[in-house]
Amino acid sequence: MLPALGVAAGLAPISAAAVNVSPLSCAGPNACEIVSIYTGIFWIAMAVLTIVGGLIVYAALRFRRRDDREPAQIHGNPRLEIVWTAIPVVILAFLFIRTTLRMDYVRNGPSPQQTIQVTGIQWAWSFKYPNGRTSNTKLTIPVGQVVRLQVTSRDVLHSFWVPRLGGQIYAKPGFANSGWIEASQPGQYFGQCNELCGLGHWFMILEVDAVSAADYQAFLSGAPPPGAGPPPAEKATGVTPATNVAETDDLKFQPSSATVKVGDVVQWTNDGTAIHSVTFDNQQVPSLDSQNGGEKFEVKFLKAGTYHYICTFHVAAGMQGTITVTGG
Amino acid sequence: MASIALPRSEARAPSGVMGWLTTVDHKKIGILYLYTTFFFFLVGGVMALLMRTQLAVGNNHFLAAQTYNEIMTLHGTTMIFLWIIPVFSGFGNYFVPLMIGARDMAFPRINAFSFWLIPLGGLTMYGGLLTKTGAAAAGWTGYVPLTEKAYAMGIGQDLWILGLHILGISSIMGAINFLVTIQNMRAPGMTWFRLPLFVWAMEITAALVLLASPFLAGALAMVLMDRQLGTHFFNHGADPLLYQFIFWFYSHPAVYIMILPAFGIVSEVIPVFSRKPIFGYRAMAFSMAAIGVLGFMVFAHHMFTTGLPLALQEFFMASTALIAVPSGVKVLNWLATLWGGSIKYTAAMLFAVAFVLMFLMGGVDGVFTASLAVDYQLHATYWIVAHIHYVLFGGSVFGVFAAFFFWFPKITGRFLNETLGKVQFWIQLVGFNITFMPMHFLGLEGMPRRIAIWNANRTDWVPWNLLATIGAFMIATAVLIFLINFAISVRGGRRAPADPWEGNTLEWATTSPPPAHNFDTVPPVQSGRPVRDLRRGVSAAAEHA
Numbered sequence: 116m117l118p119a120l121g122v123a124a125g126l127a128p129i130s131a132a133a134v135n136v137s138p139l140s141c142a143g144p145n146a147c148e149i150v151s152i153y154t155g156i157f158w159i160a161m162a163v164l165t166i167v168g169g170l171i172v173y174a175a176l177r178f179r180r181r182d183d184r185e186p187a188q189i190h191g192n193p194r195l196e197i198v199w200t201a202i203p204v205v206i207l208a209f210l211f212i213r214t215t216l217r218m219d220y221v222r223n224g225p226s227p228q229q230t231i232q233v234t235g236i237q238w239a240w241s242f243k244y245p246n247g248r249t250s251n252t253k254l255t256i257p258v259g260q261v262v263r264l265q266v267t268s269r270d271v272l273h274s275f276w277v278p279r280l281g282g283q284i285y286a287k288p289g290f291a292n293s294g295w296i297e298a299s300q301p302g303q304y305f306g307q308c309n310e311l312c313g314l315g316h317w318f319m320i321l322e323v324d325a326v327s328a329a330d331y332q333a334f335l336s337g338a339p340p341p342g343a344g345p346p347p348a349e350k351a352t353g354v355t356p357a358t359n360v361a362e363t364d365d366l367k368f369q370p371s372s373a374t375v376k377v378g379d380v381v382q383w384t385n386d387g388t389a390i391h392s393v394t395f396d397n398q399q400v401p402s403l404d405s406q407n408g409g410e411k412f413e414v415k416f417l418k419a420g421t422y423h424y425i426c427t428f429h430v431a432a433g434m435q436g437t438i439t440v441t442g443g
Numbered sequence: 444m445a446s447i448a449l450p451r452s453e454a455r456a457p458s459g460v461m462g463w464l465t466t467v468d469h470k471k472i473g474i475l476y477l478y479t480t481f482f483f484f485l486v487g488g489v490m491a492l493l494m495r496t497q498l499a500v501g502n503n504h505f506l507a508a509q510t511y512n513e514i515m516t517l518h519g520t521t522m523i524f525l526w527i528i529p530v531f532s533g534f535g536n537y538f539v540p541l542m543i544g545a546r547d548m549a550f551p552r553i554n555a556f557s558f559w560l561i562p563l564g565g566l567t568m569y570g571g572l573l574t575k576t577g578a579a580a581a582g583w584t585g586y587v588p589l590t591e592k593a594y595a596m597g598i599g600q601d602l603w604i605l606g607l608h609i610l611g612i613s614s615i616m617g618a619i620n621f622l623v624t625i626q627n628m629r630a631p632g633m634t635w636f637r638l639p640l641f642v643w644a645m646e647i648t649a650a651l652v653l654l655a656s657p658f659l660a661g662a663l664a665m666v667l668m669d670r671q672l673g674t675h676f677f678n679h680g681a682d683p684l685l686y687q688f689i690f691w692f693y694s695h696p697a698v699y700i701m702i703l704p705a706f707g708i709v710s711e712v713i714p715v716f717s718r719k720p721i722f723g724y725r726a727m728a729f730s731m732a733a734i735g736v737l738g739f740m741v742f743a744h745h746m747f748t749t750g751l752p753l754a755l756q757e758f759f760m761a762s763t764a765l766i767a768v769p770s771g772v773k774v775l776n777w778l779a780t781l782w783g784g785s786i787k788y789t790a791a792m793l794f795a796v797a798f799v800l801m802f803l804m805g806g807v808d809g810v811f812t813a814s815l816a817v818d819y820q821l822h823a824t825y826w827i828v829a830h831i832h833y834v835l836f837g838g839s840v841f842g843v844f845a846a847f848f849f850w851f852p853k854i855t856g857r858f859l860n861e862t863l864g865k866v867q868f869w870i871q872l873v874g875f876n877i878t879f880m881p882m883h884f885l886g887l888e889g890m891p892r893r894i895a896i897w898n899a900n901r902t903d904w905v906p907w908n909l910l911a912t913i914g915a916f917m918i919a920t921a922v923l924i925f926l927i928n929f930a931i932s933v934r935g936g937r938r939a940p941a942d943p944w945e946g947n948t949l950e951w952a953t954t955s956p957p958p959a960h961n962f963d964t965v966p967p968v969q970s971g972r973p974v975r976d977l978r979r980g981v982s983a984a985a986e987h988a
Contacts, residue, residue: 133902136889138820149816156814160807167774168803174781175796178717179788186785191723195779196772203771207764207810214814215757221816222753237594271589272683274748274823278889282819283748288588289680292750309823309891311582313594314508317894431508 134305138278142304143297145281148221152214159206221282224295227263229256235266235273235286235308236390238315239427241405246335249404251392251427253322257331258301267291269390271313277306277323285310298325318431347418348400356382356413360436362391362406366429368436376442377419383412391434395424416440467551468959469536472558474854476533479562480526487521488922490514492915495878499912501899511895512580513599517569519583520603523701524610525565527839531704532557532617534846535645537854539621541950541957542639544630544965549623553616560613568606571599579603582893584694585666587677587686592670601670604663611660618652621645630949632968636728639948639971640721643728644707647735651696651703655739659693662686684749691742699738701835702802703731705842706773709795712845713777715944716792717784723776724971730769730776737766747818756815763813770806774799789944790864794845797872801837805830808883823893826886832879844871844925851932852939856955859936863928867921874917881907881914947972 141147178186231254232243242254256262266275268286276283277296284294298304308319326334357379361369364387375381383393388408395402400422403412416422419440426434457465466472493514497506506514536554540547548554571578576597581589590600625646629638638646665676666686677686706727714721721727743751743759777799786792808830812818821827844867851859885907890897897904942951950957951974952966966977 132900134898134900135903136901137887137903138889139887146820149820152814152816153811153820156811156817160810164803164807167778168800171774171778171781171796171800171803174778174784175786178781178784178786180718180785182785184785185718186783188720189722189779189783190720191726192779196723196726196776199775200768200772203768207767210810210814211761211764214760214816218753218757218815221819271594272586276889276891278820282816283822285749287683287750290682290750306889307891307894311512311586311589311893313589314512314580316512317508317896320898 136278136305136307138282140279142279142302143281143299145221145224145296146279148217149282152217155213156210159210163206222294224263224297225261227295228260230263230265231256233264233266233275233284233286235268235270235275235312235319236405236428237270237313238308238319238429238431239392240273240275240308240319240321244335248335248337251394251404252320253324255324255326255331255334256296256298257328258298258325260328261295261297263293263295265291265293272310273308273312273319274310275306275321276309277304277321279304280323283309296323298323301325301327315429315431345417346399347397347420348414348416348422350401351380351413351415354380354413354415356380358382359384361386362426363387364389366426366432366434368426368434371436372439373436374439374441375416377416377440379440380413380415381438385410390428391426392428393424394427395422397422400424465555467547467555469540469548469551469554470854470957470959470961472554473533473535473537475558476529476536476561479558480530480533483521483525483565484530485922487518487526488919490518490521492919494518495912495915497895498897498908500909501897501901501905503896506895508895509577509580512582512893513572513578515893515895516579516582516603517572520568520579520607521565522835523583523697524607525561527701527835527843528614528697529561529610530843531645531648531701532614534641534708534843534850535617535621535648535704538850538950539624539642539645540628541853541953541961542642542948543625543628543633544949544962544968545624545628546961548620549628550620554620557613557617557620560609564606564609564613566606567609568603570606571597571602574598574602584690585663586690587666587669587683590666590670591678593678601667604667604670607663608660611656611663614652615656618649618656621649622653625649630965630968632973636725637968637971637973638728639707640710640724640727640731641704641707641948644703644710644731647731648700648703651700651735651738655693655696655700658689659697662689662693684746684751687746687749688743691745692739695742695745696735696738698834699734701839703734705798705839706731708842708846708849709777709798711948712791712795712849713780713799715849715946716787716789716795717781718787718945719780719784720947720972721776722779722782723772726772727776730772733769734766737762737769741766744813744818747815748822760813760815764810767806767810767813770802774803774806789848790859790861790868791845791848791944793865793868794841794848797868798838798841798845801833801841801875805833805838808833821886823891824886825882825890825892828892829879829882829886832875832882836879837875841871841875844868847925849944850950852943853950853955853957855933855936856939857932857934857936858939858943859932860928863924863931867924867928870917870924871921874914874921877914878911878918879914881910885911942974942978945975945978947975949973952977 141150234241239251242250266284266286268288273286274283280296285292302325304323306321357375358373358381360383362385363369385391385406385408391406393403401414422438497503497511578599668674669676710721740762744763747756812821848859848864888903890904939955941954953962966973970976
């Protein structure tokens, strides 16, 4: 049985502010090149629609039956027919050449300054940066740099698509497809999976954060943001856990809420075969981006409070939990 | 050429319900096709309304995501395999023998069998809805690996495959029947270039069905074996694109299977109500043949974003551009047929002219996605949903309604109500454009298709989604008016004579409705418009010399 949906709160990772994901509002050279090709086709298409559509409407109105006479019985006109076979050939040849000349740029692009591995997993995107750092759902890139994406999938087909930065890149299990994006301005760019991938397809969201080169380096090194206090939790290994939370194949954290004391260690164990993540809303709490069947993950909590976390892959199916830390 | 008297043989046919269940008469089978497929059209339409209700606003939870995915899958599969493809078999069954002056189809019993497989296939597919795990939910394209056992555990997916297999067998047998009938059973004088264009369309369609359908059957059989017998055609490291290649090798020609008969219908309706011969008859026949051949060479344009080598993509971009040429020729020849005509706007003619305009729109927006770069941005967005509906609804389904109004008098001996027909037409035309024009804008604003719930923070999607939903209910209203019109007219409509529209083709030479044996005597065929020749009482040879 498939888990019931309906966790409206699961929309949390994306801000509530209006979001523009139009490929026409291009924000980088790849997407803007496509807009320029699109615009050329648009004007030709408008001309064809206006002329041919206008003639059809004109003929339909002008030649209404007025009397009972039979009109001239014209069976054809080979010369005319050759002309209106040739005109579309010329127009389409132009469109073909216009597109073909720019395809190497659109598809392969300039030589990349960064290469990032992208993996689609039901139902979240996972990113691996050149230095081994990983993230889910949110991809951080340096602004103004060509970023090559090596896209693959762990299960079914997905499609990586951030419309304002470039076209779609298919994620196929067992194979890698490459494409490139570049953001001209710092900012957040949104998208979502564009190939039906099952129950949570509608929720398989994407966010690209284009940041300055310095911020990108800081992100890669994993340094805490300046001004942050001591972290409320840290990663632990080899300590006896106070509580164990199981991740199950029916897409639940068991138990979904647990209470521990300051200084206690919580352990998450993947009891099934599906992939999960333990991703805290509070970015200062260590998160785990992907956890396969049988793997364990431990966090030691140092500060009282309530910590909400989700599995980024299955939040649409309601897979979330909280840890309440008391005392201290 | 003298006319030939055909034997009468309706003596022992049972009547009533048994008559319908056991009939092998092509006209009764045609009527069964039309009733059955229209029923499925209504079912698919209700599914569309459910989807549009779900998508009317963002963050909507009217349908659960699983339910949405099932309905979306069944809507596409129903409209393609249980409505558009077989409804044309219905018209073909009824009118191809009449138009070529034949007594029946070549294989009447196979014909009945082809028909009865259609409700069986449909109900098999819908059977998934009754299972605990639900019906198939992987889209009408059924891409692997999503349809593999690991990701679609329920039996709904198996039933969907079996249903399509049954429908495929029906199509293939029907196609053989049409090909043999048209090849062998034409009346004396009915040469290839005197064939009505609708018959040409059915001939080419049947050839496409015969050549392409086995590929779909093969792809689906492999998925079924993967699921049930543990084979590894499409899993365990196999390239999932293999399925897509085979699937589209069928499904692109299938697009033409769904539109060519409508080309044929419109090419019959426009000349009759313009009182002119079709402009460039041979160009119309050859362009359909060209579309049929080129239709096999464009399939990978459905896969531009899958990472195929650039050279291959460019080949398919070129072939896709090329297939726009014969389509353009057809539009311009319809225009030239209207030009200088004496046009009478019956409901049938309104639908036929609207067909040309909507098909033009569907052709032009298709050219955008023929361009590789543009397709990288528009593939699998609502732009594609708009495109397919401009071709298959604004095109094919408007063609079907033209055919209903045009041929209803022949089938029943009564007219459909013209006023209701015109009211239906305008509501349907406006509703259709309000539904699908905004989907172009949704595509350009980055809305992916097949998402069960859209995020309400995409504020520029809000007005278009709402409009599309309003338009969908307008279309439903139009269809409801048609049903009322049908209910009134089938028993109480104005009586129709044998040739109510000043028709051109042989079906108008017999009574309305035709007798079981079709013709007492088949009229002489001396031109492409034998019934016009009869009306004028002149030898066509003089005019066409």
